[in-house]
Amino acid sequence: xxxxxxxxxxxxxxxxxxxxxxxxxxxxxxxxxxxxxxxxxxxxxxxxxxxxxxxxxxxxxxxxxxxxxxxxxxxxxxxxxxxxxxxxxxxxxxxxxxxxxxxxxxxxxxxxxxxxxxxxxxxxxxxxxxxxxxxxxxxxxxxxxxxxxxxxxxxxxxxxxxxxxxxxxxxxxxxxxxxxxxxxxxxxxxxxxxxxxxxxxxxxxxxxxxxxxxxxxxxxx
Numbered sequence: 001x002x003x004x005x006x007x008x009x010x011x012x013x014x015x016x017x018x019x020x021x022x023x024x025x026x027x028x029x030x031x032x033x034x035x036x037x038x039x040x041x042x043x044x045x046x047x048x049x050x051x052x053x054x055x056x057x058x059x060x061x062x063x064x065x066x067x068x069x070x071x072x073x074x075x076x077x078x079x080x081x082x083x084x085x086x087x088x089x090x091x092x093x094x095x096x097x098x099x100x101x102x103x104x105x106x107x108x109x110x111x112x113x114x115x116x117x118x119x120x121x122x123x124x125x126x127x128x129x130x131x132x133x134x135x136x137x138x139x140x141x142x143x144x145x146x147x148x149x150x151x152x153x154x155x156x157x158x159x160x161x162x163x164x165x166x167x168x169x170x171x172x173x174x175x176x177x178x179x180x181x182x183x184x185x186x187x188x189x190x191x192x193x194x195x196x197x198x199x200x201x202x203x204x205x206x207x208x209x210x211x212x213x214x215x216x217x218x219x220x221x
Contacts, residue, residue, distance in 0.1 A: 004049070011045045014214040018205045019043050019191035028196040029189075032203040041191045048204050052218050055186050055200040058162070059219055063089075067161035069186075070153070072098060072174050075167050078212040082166055083152065085216045092160070093152040094174070103177035106159055113154055116146035162186060164219075167206045169193040188215055 011017060019025070019033060019041030034044040062069060071086035072094040073079055079095045086093035094102070102109050119139055122128050128136050163178045165171040168187040175198070178185050184199040188206045195201035202219075205211035 004046075007049060008045055011048070011214065014210040015208040016048060016204045016211045016214060017043045017045050018208065018211070021192075024192040026192055026194050028194050029191045029203055032195075033191060043191065043203055043205070045204075048202060051200070051202045052215060055202055056219050058184070058200055059164075059186070062161050068092065068156070068158075069162045069164055070094070070156065070160040071164050072171060073166040074098060075170055075206070077207055078166055078209055081209060081213050081216060085220055086152070089220050092154075092156040095152055096148070098171060098174045099149055099153075100173060101177075102153070102174075103159060103181050103183065109150075110157070112146065113150045113156075116143060116150055117154060119143045119146070159183065166212055167193065168195070168198060186219075188212060 017034075019029075021039050022036050022041050023039070025033065025041055032044055032047050034042045036042065059069065069089070069091050070093065071082050071089075071091055073082045074094075074097050083093050083095035086095075099109060119128075120143060123139075123143065128139055131139070159181065160183065162184045163174060164186040165174055166188045168175045168185070168189050169192060175185055175187070177183075179197065186200040186202070187193070187195070187198045188202045188204055189195050189198065190206040191203065193206075195203060202215060204215055
């Protein structure tokens with residue numbers, strides 16, 4: 001019991017328990033809400049602990065079997081945390097706006113990624129010098145644009161075994177694409193999110209850096 005009390009204390013210090021405004025609560029999270037303080041929902045972190053443990057077991061199993069998890073968020077408050085966690089976990093990531101069709105039109109998107117890789121390789125080898133300055137400039141701009149979109153997924157040669165997102169309400173396109181293809185979704189989701197369609201929901205403050213950082217470290221070690 002002492003260990004759980006310490007965990008709850010750590011979660012409160014990280015602000016994991018802060019939900020969104022009561023007025024914006026999604027009906028699907030009702031059972032995860034402990035109460036309301038003023039106009040703000042307070043999350044039952046004892047349930048969140050169970051959700052973290054369940055998601056962690058799933059992630060550990062995937063990793064042990066060499067499966068790939070794609071990390072994704074465009075939430076400015078935590079985008080760098082998600083990117084750093086993905087790199088630390090040796091996983092691909094989308095740290096910014098979701099690339100529409102990444103899952104549902106993967107073969108087409110993969111061709112664009114290959115184009116980026118080829119252009120970067122040509123540039124590094126000095127093979128672009130045979131083109132005019134105008135053509136080189138256009139290629140440089142193309143590389144810059146492609147790297148902004150795909151630098152985190154250049155090693156993704158097939159669909160991932162799972163998707164991990166922060167704020168599934170904001171990343172609804174990514175979640176919908178994953179659901180269409182049967183890719184399990186792990187999501188750190190606040191009380192304004194619909195969690196009934198998430199395979200591994202973790203109901204917690206998804207806007208606070210300390211909260212998201214705490215959960216990612218618990219999930220990934």
